[in-house]
Amino acid sequence: MTAHTNSFGEFLKHVVLLFGAVIVLLPFYLMISYSLKSPAEIESNTGGLIGSQQIMTDRRCIKEGNPPEQCEMRPIVYNYTAAFKEAPLLRYMMNGVLVTVSIFLIQVVVALPCAYALAKLRFWGRDVVFGLVIFCLLIPVHAIALPLYIMLAKAGLTNTYAALVIPWTISVFGIFLMRQFFKTVPDDLIDAARMDGMSEFSIVWRVMLPTAIPALLAFGIFSIVAHWNDYYWPRVVITGDRDLMTPPLGLRMFKSDLDGNEYGPMMAATTVIVTPLVVAFLLAQRRFIEGITLTGMK
Amino acid sequence: MASITLRNISKSFGTTRVINNVNIDIVDGEFLTLVGPSGCGKSTTLRIIAGLEAQSAGDVEIDGKVVNEIRPSRRDLAMVFQSYALYPHLNVYQNLATPLMLRDLDFWERFPLVGALLPGRKPKVQALNAVVREVAETLKIEHLLDRKPGQLSGGQRQRVALGRAMVRKPAAFLMDEPLSNLDAGLRVHMRAELAGLHRSLGTTFVYVTHDQAEALTMSTRMAVMMDGDMLQIGKPDEVYDDPQNLRVAEFIGSPQINVLPGESDAQGRVTCAGVSLVRNLKQTAGQNLSVGLRPEHLEYREKPAKDCFSGQLTYKENLGSDVYLHVALHDGAHNIIVRAQPHTADDISIGDTVSVGHVPGKALVFDSNGERLAMVASGKARKVA
Numbered sequence: 001m002t003a004h005t006n007s008f009g010e011f012l013k014h015v016v017l018l019f020g021a022v023i024v025l026l027p028f029y030l031m032i033s034y035s036l037k038s039p040a041e042i043e044s045n046t047g048g049l050i051g052s053q054q055i056m057t058d059r060r061c062i063k064e065g066n067p068p069e070q071c072e073m074r075p076i077v078y079n080y081t082a083a084f085k086e087a088p089l090l091r092y093m094m095n096g097v098l099v100t101v102s103i104f105l106i107q108v109v110v111a112l113p114c115a116y117a118l119a120k121l122r123f124w125g126r127d128v129v130f131g132l133v134i135f136c137l138l139i140p141v142h143a144i145a146l147p148l149y150i151m152l153a154k155a156g157l158t159n160t161y162a163a164l165v166i167p168w169t170i171s172v173f174g175i176f177l178m179r180q181f182f183k184t185v186p187d188d189l190i191d192a193a194r195m196d197g198m199s200e201f202s203i204v205w206r207v208m209l210p211t212a213i214p215a216l217l218a219f220g221i222f223s224i225v226a227h228w229n230d231y232y233w234p235r236v237v238i239t240g241d242r243d244l245m246t247p248p249l250g251l252r253m254f255k256s257d258l259d260g261n262e263y264g265p266m267m268a269a270t271t272v273i274v275t276p277l278v279v280a281f282l283l284a285q286r287r288f289i290e291g292i293t294l295t296g297m298k
Numbered sequence: 299m300a301s302i303t304l305r306n307i308s309k310s311f312g313t314t315r316v317i318n319n320v321n322i323d324i325v326d327g328e329f330l331t332l333v334g335p336s337g338c339g340k341s342t343t344l345r346i347i348a349g350l351e352a353q354s355a356g357d358v359e360i361d362g363k364v365v366n367e368i369r370p371s372r373r374d375l376a377m378v379f380q381s382y383a384l385y386p387h388l389n390v391y392q393n394l395a396t397p398l399m400l401r402d403l404d405f406w407e408r409f410p411l412v413g414a415l416l417p418g419r420k421p422k423v424q425a426l427n428a429v430v431r432e433v434a435e436t437l438k439i440e441h442l443l444d445r446k447p448g449q450l451s452g453g454q455r456q457r458v459a460l461g462r463a464m465v466r467k468p469a470a471f472l473m474d475e476p477l478s479n480l481d482a483g484l485r486v487h488m489r490a491e492l493a494g495l496h497r498s499l500g501t502t503f504v505y506v507t508h509d510q511a512e513a514l515t516m517s518t519r520m521a522v523m524m525d526g527d528m529l530q531i532g533k534p535d536e537v538y539d540d541p542q543n544l545r546v547a548e549f550i551g552s553p554q555i556n557v558l559p560g561e562s563d564a565q566g567r568v569t570c571a572g573v574s575l576v577r578n579l580k581q582t583a584g585q586n587l588s589v590g591l592r593p594e595h596l597e598y599r600e601k602p603a604k605d606c607f608s609g610q611l612t613y614k615e616n617l618g619s620d621v622y623l624h625v626a627l628h629d630g631a632h633n634i635i636v637r638a639q640p641h642t643a644d645d646i647s648i649g650d651t652v653s654v655g656h657v658p659g660k661a662l663v664f665d666s667n668g669e670r671l672a673m674v675a676s677g678k679a680r681k682v683a
Contacts, residue, residue, distance in 0.1 A: 191350050192383035196462075197371030197400035210387035 031274075034267035038075035042263050051075055058082075075264065080272075082265035089269055091243065092250035096273075099164045099246060100227045104220055106169040111219075112212075115178035116204045120190055130179070136172040141233070149236055159244060163237035168227060174219050181215035182208060217284050225277055247273040300361045300374070300469035300502055301326040302347060307356035309342055309526075316342050318526045319356070324470075329496045329503040333513035334523035335549065340506045341474055343523070347504060348472050349373050360469065371400070376463035380475040382455045384447040390458050391430060391443040397466050398426040426465075433461045453484050460495070470502035477512065489515050510550045514538065522546045544668035547590045553615075553622055556596070556634040560589040560663065568663055568673075571607055571627055576658040577673040583665050590662040593622060596636040598646070599653040606653040607634065611646055625652055 029049070034042055037051035053074050061071035073081075083089055117123070118130050148167050149158070157163045185208065193203045209216070231248040238244050251269060302324040309317040317339040324330045332340040345351035347358055349370035357364050365373050376397070384393050399408060406412060407419045434440045437457045447455055456476065463471055476492075477485045493516045496503050507513055513520045514534045521531040530542045541547035547555050560570035566579035570589040599606055608628055615622040615635075621643035623636040636654050646652060663671045 186381055186383065188379040188381045188383035189385070191345075191348075191370075192377065192379055192462075193385075194350060194370050195348060195375070195377045196397040202400075207385060210385075 028274075031267050031270050034263050035079050035271045036076050037264060038078070039262075039264055041075070079264035079268040082262075083268040083272060086262075086265060087250050087253035087269070088242075089247075089250060089272060092245050092247045093273070093276075095161075095244060096228055096247045099161065100224045102161075102165050103168045103227050104223045106165070107171040107174050107219075107223055108216065110170050111174035111178050112209060113201070113204050114175045115182050116200075116208055118175070118179045119182035120185075120187070121200075133172050133175050133179075137176060145233070145236060152237060158237050159239060159241045161244065164234060164244070164246070167233070171219075171223065174223065177219050178212060178215060181212050185211055221281060221284060224280070228277060302470060302502065302504065303357075303359040303362075304343070304347070305357045305359065307343065307346060307353050307358070309339070309346065309351070310354045316526050317346075317353075320523075320526075320528045322521055322528065322531065324502060324504060327500050327502055328518040329493070329505065329516060331505045331507060331513040331517035331520040332523055333507055333510055333520055333549075336508050338523045339526040340508075340523045344377075344472050344474055344504060344506045348375055348377050350377075374466075374469040375472055376466055376468035376470075377472040377474065378459050378463050378476045380478055382447070382459040382476075382479075384455060384458055384462070386447055389444055389446050390434075390439065390450070393447065393458055394430045394433060394443075394461050394465055395426055397462060398429060401466060402426060429465055433464050436464070437461050452480050453488070456480060456488065464499075468501070470504060473503065473505045475507055476505075477507070478509070485512075492516060511552065514550070522549060524549070540670075541590075541662065542670045544588055544590065544664040544670075547662055547664070551592060553593055553635045555590045555592050555662075558589050558591070558627075558632055558634070560587040561585045562587060568661075571629060571632065573605055573607055573656070575661050575663070575673075577661075577675050579663065580672040580674050583663075583671055586666040587671070588664040588666075588668070590664065591634070591656055591660070593635045593637040595657040595660040596634065596654050597657065598623060598636060598638045598642055599655045602653040603655065606655045608651060608653050609634070611648050611650050611652050614643060614646075614648065616640070616643075623652065625654060 033049050033051075036049070036053075037047050038054070038056045040056070041047035041051045053076060055072050056075055056078065057068065058071045058073065058078055062068060114133075118126060118133070152158055152163045152166070157166070189207060189211075190203055193207045198206060228246075229248060230246070234244075234246045234249045238246075238249060251266065251273070302322075304320055304322045304324075307317055307320045308315070320339075320343060322330070332343055334340050342351060346353045349358075349365070349368065353366070357366055359365065360373060360375075385396065388396065402422050402425070403413070403419065407416050407422070413419055430443075431440070434443060437460060439454065439457050439461060442450060442454060442458070447458065450458065456479075459476070473492075477488050480488060489512060492503075492505075496516075505512075505517065517534055519531060520534055520537055522529045522537060524545050530537055530546050532540075537546065538550055541550065544557070548557065558570045560568050560575075562568045562579055562583055562585075564582060566582050568575045568577075568579060568587065568589065570587075575589070602608055607625070609625040610628070611623055612626050612633070613624040615624065618640075621638050621640050623638050623643065623646075625634050625636060626632075627634060634654065659675075661673075663673060665671055
């Protein structure tokens with residue numbers, strides 16, 4: 001009897017999970033599928049996942065006056081070359097890497113000492129400071145976007161990398177997450193380091209940082225995903241200079257095309273932009289979950 | 299090698315006072331144990347010596363110099379922690395080398411990548427490598443040098459923690475309950491080994507434990523602390539045989555000392571549970587006395603006599619070499635524990651009425667505040683002798 005109800009319960013659980021998986025994965029399926037098919041197949045919604053991959057003619061190429069035989073190619077090749085040709089996708093990706101990596105590194109440099117102080121040092125007003133950190137977690141970015149923009153504009157920093165990086169360098173979420181993790185590090189370890197002659201800063205970098213790798217990876221994924229995918233802030237501070245655009249901004253290049261059926265190249269670009277994140281997540285998956293559940297220690 | 303002196307040390311956390319005016323002179327080269335029940339302030343005292351905790355009042359002196367303002371690492375002390383506190387991300391070799399690296403290499407020589415290129419670094423690293431190997435050999439952990447602490451057993455971690463303290467050849471070792479995370483057998487083994495290590499190094503050891511057996515077996519002198527007070531300092535057998543305070547007498551010794559209420563008359567003659575002691579008090583102290591009798595100073599008697607306690611046997615605790623008889627006295631309020639030889643204990647069974655005599659001249663008498671009272675042989679006893 002119990003076995004029966006159990007298996008029914010399992011079945012139900014899996015139905016719900018499958019349903020959820022479909023909702024999450026369907027857009028990805030569509031994205032990959034569109035990035036492989038020809039415009040005609042996309043329009044008529046035929047061709048399954050990868051389309052028939054028949055030789056097609058690039059209309060724009062003909063328009064530009066090239067001989068027809070040079071403009072014939074398979075849809076997959078067309079979509080992906082168009083993605084890189086129509087917008088400087090590589091440039092955008094480089095920008096994305098530069099911005100997200102600098103944000104993450106500076107966040108770590110700021111958050112680790114803060115978290116260490118909040119978790120392990122006794123000083124007057126510590127609880128108030130930690131209260132402020134919690135409070136800052138509640139402030140939505142959009143609420144302070146305008147003042148931030150005005151400040152950056154007054155400093156003459158709009159349309160620079162600095163504008164993309166500076167507002168995110170202090171991550172209260174990072175401070176909070178690392179502080180919670182540091183709380184689990186035994187005090188004896190820190191005292192032992194002090195006896196060995198380490199300064200408080202050495203303790204942060206030589207003792208706390210290596211023990212906090214799982215938490216740091218979790219934070220890293222949160223931070224990198226958030227800033228790689230961020231559309232809002234780059235849209236606010238990058239107003240003219242196309243060379244500074246990050247990948248999500250770059251996607252707009254396709255959207256504003258006059259002939260509306262350029263889904264193929266656009267989806268190809270999206271695929272290229274999303275891939276690094278998916279790969280990074282899959283590689284760090286286990287450490288990521290460890291970090292979130294904070295069971296990485298002992 | 300160093301002597302350590304604590305002068306009028308007090309410590310409060312907020313309004314809670316954890317150490318009251320403690321004074322100790324730790325002689326160069328001695329093994330001093332701070333012993334007491336948990337929460338008595340002994341670990342805090344050790345941390346104050348180490349400099350990890352600041353005292354609220356008083357001075358810490360090392361070799362005659364006041365070190366109150368000196369950072370822990372500059373006091374030239376090494377500490378072994380109860381949890382061992384090894385760096386989990388470094389292997390055993392690196393764990394042992396870390397204190398030396400921090401002491402002998404300068405900032406740039408320790409810096410990753412850049413450091414390796416500096417010309418002065420290589421001879422220093424070779425020197426510390428030799429020290430690490432030597433210590434590893436002394437502790438028999440050479441084969442573990444490549445392992446991470448997570449891959450070691452409790453006893454092995456303990457050795458590495460000791461090694462990390464030894465590499466610097468510190469002026470004194472501070473140990474905070476280093477054996478309490480080990481299993482019983484290994485703990486007894488490590489006691490002997492630590493005592494041996496102390497003998498061969500000749501360095502001052504300050505050792506904190508709540509285990510009175512560790513204090514009795516290892517130390518040159520032991521200091522008994524309770525509720526932040528230093529109650530008695532002395533050689534282990536002095537503290538055991540001649541406790542100055544009832545709480546010390548109760549804490550040191552296993553099984554615990556038997557304590558019975560007693561009273562004295564005008565001549566200083568003490569009686570407890572109907573039995574008179576052979577010796578008299580030096581000064582009369584009135585009622586409300588406590589008489590302490592250690593289990594080995596009591597003996598099972600086959601026949602009841604005037605100088606015997608009588609009671610009912612409730613439990614026989616057989617330890618193989620000795621048997622401890624738990625006896626409920628006939629006054630109904632007190633239990634005493636009596637040591638007996640296994641062959642004598644064989645004859646009695648639980649529920650029997652037994653008589654218990656005491657070895658004359660061994661009873662310890664305490665006044666109503668728990669302070670020890672001096673005793674002298676009574677005139678009558680002297681005549682008999």
